[in-house]
Amino acid sequence: MPIYQQNAEILRTEILTDDVFRFSMKAPDIAADARPGQFVMVRTGESMDPLLRRPFSVHQVAEGGLIQILFKVVGKGTHAFSKLQSGYSMDMLGPLGRGFEYDNAHQHYLVGGGIGIAPLLFLAKKLLKKNEPSTIKVFLGARTRAEIDVLTDDFGSMGLEVKSATEDGSLGKKGLVTDLMAPILNESPVKVYGCGPYPMLRAVVDLCNDRNWACQVSLETIMACGLAACLGCAILRSDLKGYVHACKDGPVFNADEVAWL
Amino acid sequence: MAVNLPDLKINIGSLRLKNPVMTASGTFGYGEEFGTLVNLHRLGAIIVKGISLLPRQGNPPPRIAETACGMLNAIGLENVGLERFLSDKLPFLQGLETPLIVNILGDTVDDYQQLAARLDEEEKVAALEVNISCPNVKQGGVAFGTDPDMAHAVTKGVRQHFSRTVIVKLSPNVTDINVIARAVEEAGADAVSLINTVLGMAIDIESCQPKLANVFGGLSGPAIKPIGLRMVWQVAESVSLPIIGIGGIATPEDAIEFLLAGACAVQVGTTNFINPKASEEIIQGIEEYLNKKNMVSIQELIGRARQA
Numbered sequence: 277m278p279i280y281q282q283n284a285e286i287l288r289t290e291i292l293t294d295d296v297f298r299f300s301m302k303a304p305d306i307a308a309d310a311r312p313g314q315f316v317m318v319r320t321g322e323s324m325d326p327l328l329r330r331p332f333s334v335h336q337v338a339e340g341g342l343i344q345i346l347f348k349v350v351g352k353g354t355h356a357f358s359k360l361q362s363g364y365s366m367d368m369l370g371p372l373g374r375g376f377e378y379d380n381a382h383q384h385y386l387v388g389g390g391i392g393i394a395p396l397l398f399l400a401k402k403l404l405k406k407n408e409p410s411t412i413k414v415f416l417g418a419r420t421r422a423e424i425d426v427l428t429d430d431f432g433s434m435g436l437e438v439k440s441a442t443e444d445g446s447l448g449k450k451g452l453v454t455d456l457m458a459p460i461l462n463e464s465p466v467k468v469y470g471c472g473p474y475p476m477l478r479a480v481v482d483l484c485n486d487r488n489w490a491c492q493v494s495l496e497t498i499m500a501c502g503l504a505a506c507l508g509c510a511i512l513r514s515d516l517k518g519y520v521h522a523c524k525d526g527p528v529f530n531a532d533e534v535a536w537l
Numbered sequence: 538m539a540v541n542l543p544d545l546k547i548n549i550g551s552l553r554l555k556n557p558v559m560t561a562s563g564t565f566g567y568g569e570e571f572g573t574l575v576n577l578h579r580l581g582a583i584i585v586k587g588i589s590l591l592p593r594q595g596n597p598p599p600r601i602a603e604t605a606c607g608m609l610n611a612i613g614l615e616n617v618g619l620e621r622f623l624s625d626k627l628p629f630l631q632g633l634e635t636p637l638i639v640n641i642l643g644d645t646v647d648d649y650q651q652l653a654a655r656l657d658e659e660e661k662v663a664a665l666e667v668n669i670s671c672p673n674v675k676q677g678g679v680a681f682g683t684d685p686d687m688a689h690a691v692t693k694g695v696r697q698h699f700s701r702t703v704i705v706k707l708s709p710n711v712t713d714i715n716v717i718a719r720a721v722e723e724a725g726a727d728a729v730s731l732i733n734t735v736l737g738m739a740i741d742i743e744s745c746q747p748k749l750a751n752v753f754g755g756l757s758g759p760a761i762k763p764i765g766l767r768m769v770w771q772v773a774e775s776v777s778l779p780i781i782g783i784g785g786i787a788t789p790e791d792a793i794e795f796l797l798a799g800a801c802a803v804q805v806g807t808t809n810f811i812n813p814k815a816s817e818e819i820i821q822g823i824e825e826y827l828n829k830k831n832m833v834s835i836q837e838l839i840g841r842a843r844q845a
Contacts, residue, residue, distance in 0.1 A: 278573040279573050279574055280573075281574055281813060281814065319811070324606045324758075324759045324787070325605050325606045326603060327603060327606055327607060327608060327758050327759070327807075327811060328603050328608060328810065328811060329810070329811060352603075353603075367812070369574070369813070497598065497599075498598075498599055498600075498601055498602070499601075500601050500603075500608060500610075500807075500810045501564075501809070501810035503566070503570050503571065503574075503810075503813070504566055504570050505563075505564060505565055505566040505570050505571070505586075505809065505810065506563070506564065506601065506610065506612070506810055507586075507595065507600070507612050507615050508598075508600045508601035508610060508612065509598075509600075510595060510596075510597070510598045510600055510615070511598065512597070512598075517594070518594040519594060519595060519598075519615070
């Protein structure tokens, strides 16, 4: 598939919490080809500091050639990005990497933690094209209600069952996202799609192994190019004998392809 | 509009370049990765990721860290190895008009000789760039780049086994780069390229640990341009070999500075990560600059800043 470099105009900015933002950017070629789980590399400013692009998973593709990005301010790049207003254009590369693989013969469990929920909305939309809403369950975890309030509504408005857990108990169950899944002992074929912080994913993978559920995870690493040129985004393989790369072999991996240390 | 395009052609030994802008090793994969983003035929040359005899898995992560106007990397020379390069990567590169330069690395002089001998059989390989300067591996690599006798031995070994252009890539992490440059000139190199990355580090003050698993890494990007430029100037003083300038080149203006300092060609490195089209823009920019200055050939630029 071709990779496009487009000057993407920011058409809409939403401030979800004091450090979580959602931008809608016009990038028709990228939007036309993007699949759930893929990502884009975006320049976050005009200056050479910060120097590198930032990777963002595609949160959603919308009418009119829009790519939506959901991001949290974690450093210089995302800070600069969050300050941009509608009307600014930023250079975007994409769509990049390997996305989620899905079929229609499974129960689908979408499991997201914090900002890792981003790519799951796009996945849910695609799944709904060929699957009944009753076959899809969404499990969301966060520190506190504000982080996932809007997202809970987004999934809910698609007719999906959403279960939430927050560490402070401000929304849903008090605890971790895996606490929501623990009581489920589904023996029909289940596919789990996970995205979130590493400890959460490791817990999800353990749970899936225990129940023989297929599991794919979207992994996040530091990344310079996104194009398999720098080889900076190495992740240890499950055989411990070498590395896969998040930008090309991932960011979505079958859970058994990578090491869980 | 009848505009005479300025002549950008450059020869380095037997290597014929249509323009002086190449993509630096380790920043452009094996070319194919950039195929849909860049007009590969437009480039002066493509230098592929460094190849060793056997595949290398590279260093543990984290391998990169961003710094002010630059980045540190400690990839550890991860590469597919000679055989897979020849079977999987070379066929795509064969289809390009653009000259191919293969960067080679090894642990012993014999490794380098074997690589040179095998690649000499591939007509498409127009030149070798001998990596004696990677700062990120404990054995080989940098040891050859910091000791003039070893640099000489490696260069001589490659020279004896490769019939076309031999370029030696120099490290800035030495007391006197001129000593190394003179040693490789003496050993029969056709050209030198410089600089490789500058050894550096960064520490995460939250975890109180180095940001790179390897602790040290090579600094690249615009932050190192003044160092590269200074070293090109110095080496131009001490050897008569053609010099290929490297170090934080992001714009046509950067490239022109290196040419004025005495480089006959340049490599674009880290900038490929940020703007894949940079090399094409730099070629175009050099052309426009020559037109503006009423210069008919790139030759008029090379080393011009050195003339009083």
